[in-house]
Amino acid sequence: MEKGKMAIFSPFLRWSLAACTLAGATAVPAQAPSLAMLDRLEKGSWQLRERGKDAVLQTICVGDARRLIQVYHPRANCSRYVIEDTPDAVTVHYTCPGAGHGRTSIRSETNRLVQIDTQGIAEGKPFSQAIEARRAGGC
DSSP, X not given: OOHHHHHHHXXXXXXXXXXXXXXXXXXXXXXXXXXXXXXXXOOEEEEEEETTOOSEEEEEEXXXXXXXXXXXXXXXXXXXXEEEEOSSEEXXXXXXXXXXXXXEXXXXXXXXXXXXXXXXXXXXXXXXXXXXXXXXXXX
């Protein structure tokens, strides 16, 4: 390449290298979602009712409210993908190898009352349910 033409490209190359270096220095690694709304829920005994009905479907002892994500897969070892993580709501898709999968949205009304919408496949059968979960007392 001729000496004059090299001078034209050199500043461009230097600028490009500097821009790449700066971009690399300012990149921030992605952080895992915190699901902090669930951490604010009170621990204890929670009653789950189908929304609009009086009968209790299930009573569970909640130490970690993340348990409410997998109502239909309580003991399954599942991978989770967080779709929404806001101060008042979370939505999580989960997959449980050999047991099924689900998608659950939990909306907090208070730290003792949440609305759960869950659907998926459990034991080879589809499920879809709107649940109101309310803290009932200690475990």
